[in-house]
Amino acid sequence: MASTERPSKLSRRAMLGGLAAAAPATGGSALARGPGNPANQPPNVPDWSKYLGEGVAVRAYGKPSQHEAHVVRRDVEWLTASKESSVSFTPLHELDGMITPNGLCFERHHAGIAEIDPADYRLILHGLVDKPLIFTLDDLKRFPRVNRAYFCECAANSGMEWRGAQLNGCQYTHGMVHCVMYTGVPLRLLLAEAGLKPNAKWLLLEGGDAAAMTRSLPLEKALDDTLVAYRMNGEMLRPENGYPARIVIPGWEANMWIKWLRRIEVGDEPWHHREETSKYTDLLENGKARRFTFVMDAKSVITNPSPQAPLNHRRGFTVLSGLAWSGRGKVARVDVSLDGGRNWQTAQLDGPVWDKALTRFYHEFDWDGRELLLQSRAMDATGYVQPTKAELRKHRGVNSIYHNNGIQTWHVKTSGEVENVEVG
Amino acid sequence: MRGVVLGLAAVVAVGAAAEPRRQKLDIGREATAHEIAGWDIAIRPGRGLPPGKGTVKEGEALYLERCAACHGEFGESAGRWPILSGGSGTLSSHDPVKSIGSYWPYASTVMDYIRRAMPYGNAQSLSNDELYAVTAYVLYLNDVIKDEEFELNRENFAELKLPNEPNFIQDNRESAEKEFWKDPCMANCMPGEARIAGRARTLDVTPEAGKGPKVE
Structure with a gap:
């Protein structure tokens, strides 16, 4: 699993491979970038500052940079019997704002x-x-x-x-x-x-x-x-x-x-x-x-940091980022907890806050390098508050498959690695 | 339903400003009965059955040829393909098996789904008689039809009842879960420090971690 690899190991691999980005070909993780190529860095002048690049309309339908090739939809092979009746997932941890690029929609x-x-x-x-x-x-x-x-x-x-x-x-x-x-x-x-x-x-x-x-x-x-x-x-x-x-x-x-x-x-x-x-x-x-449980209840998730997007800077100023949404209307507020749901602070909503649309939130804090248990909690215009997983299970049990909008917990370790956990 | 009420109010306000009221725009043309008949394949409780007939025995031969590779000879499923039979009495257990006999509410749904989507990869290829026959066999596998000489047709279809029909309830989240509308706690919301109770790594099924377990 890519996310269990230590950043140091990946940095080494990136350097050996001569890649600018350390993201592995199949892992989907945006782990720490390698040191790159010193020949392209100050005081040296890189090739792209000297020679002509491709002209217009060579890329008649534009694509992302070759260095973003790891930002793709991915599937979970063991989930379904065939690719034709299956699902691929949006790389939320690689995106910002509230609009999803067309090629990355699940x-x-x-x-x-x-x-x-x-x-x-x-x-x-x-x-x-x-x-x-x-x-x-x-x-x-x-x-x-x-x-x-x-x-x-x-x-x-x-x-x-x-x-x-x-x-x-x-x-x-x-x-x-x-x-x-x-x-x-x-x-x-x-x-x-x-x-x-x-x-x-x-x-x-x-x-x-x-x-x-x-x-x-x-x-x-x-x-x-x-x-x-x-x-x-x-x-x-x-x-x-x-x-x-x-x-x-x-x-x-x-x-x-x-x-x-x-x-x-x-x-x-x-x-x-x-x-x-x-x-x-x-x-x-x-x-x-x-049956006919049509409406999607209010929900949120912290997209950065998250297991595929660890905190590589180890400590200092940190912007936590995430998405919230509700099938009943606009997102009214998002709260964030760093201690597994004991204490909460209200996050900042940024960009459009539209009816039944994804809404971007940020929370700025100084990370002291200690372990964190990150959670986010969405509230919508009707006053609905996203429940904890325990609260949801109390009402629904665990056999529902659908409509799981329980609060997600990410465990950030001192190394900056992040794991999907549940807290008691 | 307060969310729905709010949503409606917003849409009406926006709609009134953006779209002047219009009568018919005269776009499109009348669809012919012939065109509609070719695409209208929907079957629902009490309506939409095509003319035709087929026996359990005829259905068994078709099923073994065109269905069993994925669903198993007795509907038990091969690999990760959907299970069709069994699972009676499991719905409130820790390992519910949601088959046609144990879970589906209506026999018409079986016929409709086979008609529109099966066999997988060769949809809408069965004749009406084949459709009745395969449906009869699948319902036989679920003990809904008990006699292998039974001939299913448009006239006797309505007699078929699936046992789990009474166990579906309408969406009642907004009353059953009304405690989720509340003033959220901001400080000291739970006693003591948070303790990690479960880790994804324990299961180790994230893609790229190697082959995971089979799930349905």
Whole structure:
């Protein structure tokens, strides 16, 4: 495991390899950089200050620096039976601000990525409507559109942590969340175009992938803030995120955000399909299971430091950084504890604080080099306070899989190494 | 539901300013019944069943050929692929097994899911009769159908009930967990120093650490 390697060992390896960054090829850790190449450092003048670099349009679609090649989505191989029905995780520890770059948004597919030719894209809207309609992609783009940034979190994010600390890295414990600026049509405009029958109460959303993914959506939410989105961060959706069109259901579990959207059926009752019965229902200790647990409860995580992003400076001025979000509205406040939840200080929210969007927080402190037990606790505009894992287990037991929003603890050692732990 | 109420208020305010009210925009065209029929494959409790029929015996042959490699000959699962049968009485245990028979609430869900997503990698390839047959066999593996001569069809499908249907409840987090709406403690919130009770390293299943254990 990369995160157990001592920084000194990695520095040595980086020096031997002649790399500027010590991040191992597969470990996903941004550990201490090596000393680099003295020939490029003052008072010497490096090559890049002497010779011409590549010209314009050589990189027709720009990519990150070659030195950031370790900043990628990663999967957990033992988690699923196949790559086509699996998940990859956003490297939250390598990002800042509140917007996720398109290429790093976590993926969850049930039958692989559908590669759809936009010329063949069709969306059918039918059921309890006055006039069933069929739209092309160009049709969707003609509708009035809005731009909104929303977090998208898989209900199973942190699902592997119900029984205890298991994975070392916020990429794996919390990386099934991303936040991008969507451009799309409010779903209520499409529904108005078709005309709803008086007994319309639920919608079935269906994808065009080889799982024909479906979820039932209450009409109330469809008429509220739900979008049919076709752009993320300005450009067209990536294939892995539903190109050319997906549903965006702000604040609600990502499984409902049907990608490659091909059909919307209006009905009077939920469909009780596989993804809302055998999956995405929350098994409680007494054997009963909650269904239609759509809203994502308020949650937060410290992204830096974290197991993949240790504190290499050993002591002194330190900025602790993290993300908070709530499916019920805006983040109202985030508190941070350095002593495992005994005492708390209010962190600073920075950048946009938007409805149902990721919100960045910072906390500055002088690290004296002693061990720390870091926690963050989000509060939202409704007054909901993110619970401890013990509080959550008291209500839910440990069999739920989904909706684990318990407070995360990172143990920072005197070496600066960080481990995922639970505190008693 | 206070969060939902707040959210609605915000959206209405923004929406009113940004989007002038419009009547129909005349975008798109009417979908034909033929177009809809090709894509409308949804089955739900009491509705959407296609015409067709199939017996448990016919389903067994199909299942062994197209399903058993992943799900096991008796639905017990091969490797990490989903388990289909067994697990009765385990839901309140430490190791719940959520199979069709032990967990799923509706038989219509089984038929719908097979119709839209199975066989994995060759979805929407079964004929309606094959669909009835495979569904009948999978329900036979779960003791929902007990007679291997049984023929499942659109007329008798509604008689099938899955035992766990009564054990699903609506989302009640906002009442059951109302103590999470509170004034949070800021100082001396718990007695004594925090003690580490569990470590991820003990399990050592983070990727790049080598092969981890099998999970479902």
